[in-house]
Amino acid sequence: MKPYEVLLNGNKLWAADKISEDPDYFDRLAHLQTPEFLWIGCSDSRVPANEITGTQPGEIFVHRNIANLVINNDVNLLSVLDYAVNHLKVRHIIVCGHYGCGGIKAAITNHDFKAVLNMWLRSIKDVYRIHRAELDSVNDEEKRSDRLTELNVQEQVFNLAKTSIVQRAWKQEQRPDLHGWVYGLKDGLIKPVFEMKAGTHIDELYEYDDL
């Protein structure tokens, strides 16, 4: 059997299993998608949103990229954000990083990862620079990258709050709340590290006054 055929077989077993538990399962899901949450997570294969939160298909709208970044000109991310906020009407947006993140570790090095990856990792280096005093004072390398993981999640939450998409929803519908979480690969537990309730004021430079 070819490696990818394992996936297709696994899928058949999974679908049969679901139907045996609940014959209407797919009928119901096919007609309804009303997730309350948008999840912005890392692409890392060890951090699947539904599995680690004990949720089912249909409950979380998901976007994943390397090191869970919210980049202000990333059309992919912004499309997902726009759709989740304005059409699905999600009540919460979760940016979830994870300790031991390869993207975070790579950004701390001075290695040339070549054009596209260098470009992506640059944003994480910027987060480091903003918090350089705190991070430089952490001697242990693993602890330093773990702390950068937490600060990165916080900065990405700020980046969400800087978008007119989020600010308009805050003004008109008092949602969504923004959450910054970090998942632990070693214990499977999620640590909430930062939160911004809908309507929180940010640096006025980023606040639109004519939404």
Ligand code: CO
């Ligand atoms: Co990662």
